[in-house]
Amino acid sequence: MKKASLLAIAALAALSAQAQTTEKSIGSDVRLLSKDIVLSDVSSSSASVKLNQKAEGTRLDVIIDQAFLSSEWAPYSFTFTPSASGTINIEFRGTKEAPANQYVAYDTISAQGAEFRNGGFEDFAPGKPSPKFWWGEFKQEQVCKNPELAQSGTTFVLSRQDKPFRTNFKVTANQPVTITYFIKRVMLESAE
Ligand SMILES: [Ca+2]
Numbered sequence: 001m002k003k004a005s006l007l008a009i010a011a012l013a014a015l016s017a018q019a020q021t022t023e024k025s026i027g028s029d030v031r032l033l034s035k036d037i038v039l040s041d042v043s044s045s046s047a048s049v050k051l052n053q054k055a056e057g058t059r060l061d062v063i064i065d066q067a068f069l070s071s072e073w074a075p076y077s078f079t080f081t082p083s084a085s086g087t088i089n090i091e092f093r094g095t096k097e098a099p100a101n102q103y104v105a106y107d108t109i110s111a112q113g114a115e116f117r118n119g120g121f122e123d124f125a126p127g128k129p130s131p132k133f134w135w136g137e138f139k140q141e142q143v144c145k146n147p148e149l150a151q152s153g154t155t156f157v158l159s160r161q162d163k164p165f166r167t168n169f170k171v172t173a174n175q176p177v178t179i180t181y182f183i184k185r186v187m188l189e190s191a192e
Contacts (some may be wrong), residue, residue, distance in 0.1 A: 005118045006045065006156070007015060008065065010170045012146060012173070015060075016141060020164075021103065022190070023039065024099065025031070025066035025067070025069065025098065026095060026098035026099070026102040026104055026160070026161055026185060026187065027064055027095035027098075027104070028076075028093075028104045028106075028183045029062070029063050029094065029095050030061070030062040030063040030091070030179070030181070031061050031091040031093060032057070032058050032060040032062075032080075032090050032091075033061065033089045034082075034087070034089065035058065035083045035089070036058065037058060037080070037083055037084045037086050037171065038056065038057040038082070038083040038084075038161050039053070039058070039060050039080040039083075039103055040057065040080065040083060041080060042060060042078070043061070043078065043079050043080075043163075044077065044078040044079070046077070046182070048064055048065065048068040049062060049063075049078055049174075050064075050065065051063075051078065055174075057083075059093065060080065062076075062078050064076060064097075066099065069183065070184060071187075072184055073107070073151045073182045073184045074182065074183060074184065075108075077174055077178055077179060077180040077181070079177065080177055081174060081175070081176045082171040082172070082173060082174070082177065083190050084173045085170075085171065086170070087168045087169070087170055088168060088170075088171055089168045090095035090166060090167060090179070091136070091166040092104075092106050092164060092166070092181075093159055093160070093163075093164040094159050094160040094161050095161060097161075098160065101187055102185060102187055103142075103159060103160055103187075103188065104158070104159050104183055104184075104185060104186070105157070105159075105185075105186045106145070106157050106158075106159070106181055106182070107120060107150055107151035107152055107181075107182050108152040108180070108184075110176065110180050110191075111177055112177065112180075113171075113172075113175050113176050113177040113178060114171050114172075114175075114177045115169060115170060116169050117132070117167065117169070118131055118132050118134065118167075120152045120188075121143070121153075121155040121157055122153040122155050129171075131155065131157070132168050133142065133167050134157075134165050134166035135165070135167070136163075136164050136166045137164060138165055141157065141158070142158045142163060143157055143179070143192055144156050144158060146185065151184075152182075156180060163189075165171065167187065
C-alpha cells in the first residue's frame, strides 16, 4: 500500500476516535456572570481552556473540552481583569449532552486577587447538607465526602449541565484575578 493511503486511513481512524469521544463524555463549564462588570484581558496558560465571552464582556464561559477531562484530578486556571469593583457570580457546570451517569467533580477552587470562600467545600453550617457559601441545584448525592477521592480535605462536589452549583466573590477594579480549580470526570455506577 502506498504511504499516502496509509496516512489517509490513519486520519480516518483518528477522526472516528474523536467522534466517539464527543458522543460519550462530559466536559467542564465554569461560567462567570456579572451585571455590569466587564471582564477584560481574559486568558489562560492552558491550551485546553476555551474562553467564550458574551453579553458585552459581562459573561465568561471557561470550557474544558471533554477530550481533555480525565479520571484523575488536574488543575486549570484562567485570568481576567474586572472593569469595576463589585460582586461576580460563578457557576460550575458540566457541558451539554453528556450521558446521564457522568459528572464533573470540582475541588480546591481558589482565587488570586480576590477573596474566594470555602473553595475546598470543607466548611458546613451545623445540620446543613450544602457547603457554606454555595447554592444551586444541590442534591445530596452531589456532595461527596471521601478523603481518598477528594483533591483536598474530605469533600468535593459533582456537577452537570442541569445541576450547577454557584457562589459569588468580590473583585476590585482593575486588579487582575486568577481562578484556579481542580476537575476530574466521574462515572456513577447507575444513571438516575
Ligand atoms: Ca475539598
